[in-house]
Amino acid sequence: MAEKIKHNDFIEVDYTGKLTDGTIFDTTSKDVAQKSGMFNERTKLGPATICVGEGQILPGLEAQIVDKEVGKEYIVQLSAENAFGKRDVKNVKIMPMSAFKEHKMMPQPGLQIDVDGELGTVSRVSGGRVIVNFNHPLSGKEVVYTFKVNKIVVNKKEKLSAYLNNVLKIPEANLKIDVIEDKATVKLPFDLPEPFVKVMEEKILQVTGLKELKFVKEVKEEKK
Numbered sequence: 379m380a381e382k383i384k385h386n387d388f389i390e391v392d393y394t395g396k397l398t399d400g401t402i403f404d405t406t407s408k409d410v411a412q413k414s415g416m417f418n419e420r421t422k423l424g425p426a427t428i429c430v431g432e433g434q435i436l437p438g439l440e441a442q443i444v445d446k447e448v449g450k451e452y453i454v455q456l457s458a459e460n461a462f463g464k465r466d467v468k469n470v471k472i473m474p475m476s477a478f479k480e481h482k483m484m485p486q487p488g489l490q491i492d493v494d495g496e497l498g499t500v501s502r503v504s505g506g507r508v509i510v511n512f513n514h515p516l517s518g519k520e521v522v523y524t525f526k527v528n529k530i531v532v533n534k535k536e537k538l539s540a541y542l543n544n545v546l547k548i549p550e551a552n553l554k555i556d557v558i559e560d561k562a563t564v565k566l567p568f569d570l571p572e573p574f575v576k577v578m579e580e581k582i583l584q585v586t587g588l589k590e591l592k593f594v595k596e597v598k599e600e601k602k
């Protein structure tokens with residue numbers, strides 16, 4: 379009997395997201411990206427390694443993965459509410475042109491902006507007012523995902539590397555990790571805030587099964 383996916387499992391998964399009209403908006407497959415015209419040389423594509431239940435992919439898709447079998451392909455349709463949310467008129471805001479001029483920006487329809495960590499898209503410019511839509515571009519749309527879990531990851535070093543890559547956004551190739559007898563040391567090019575380290579350590583030990591974790595700032599030798 380094939381293995382089934384549970385919460386806190388680390389899995390390697392391939393997926394492709396489409397609108398109901400067949401338009402592809404997300405994929406882990408290089409072939410699919412090339413055929414759909416969305417391939418970008420700067421974007422690394424390949425199976426995603428995630429910890430199920432940690433919100434590392436779209437929550438609606440993640441919920442569908444639980445209890446599915448390894449190696450079997452599935453197709454699921456998500457309502458707007460379970461995908462990128464319903465469109466909310468409260469997320470469409472009017473901003474003064476002066477706010478853009480302060481930052482030496484010339485707003486025009488389609489321009490994406492970041493306001494206090496919230497991403498929005500300029501939908502209209504009228505006189506001294508700029509209308510910005512802070513809804514997700516795919517809000518209000520039903521989507522269809524095809525996915526297959528390739529394997530359950532059991533190697534603790536792979537688990538730790540994938541988790542840090544998802545949380546800290548550091549490429550796995552740049553992470554220096556040593557694991558000896560359930561004790562791990564991670565070398566990073568920067569210091570992490572102590573409160574953040576404490577919370578992260580507790581979570582990582584819980585989900586990876588490691589017994590000990592230590593973060594060390596990597597000191598580069600100066601060239602003579």
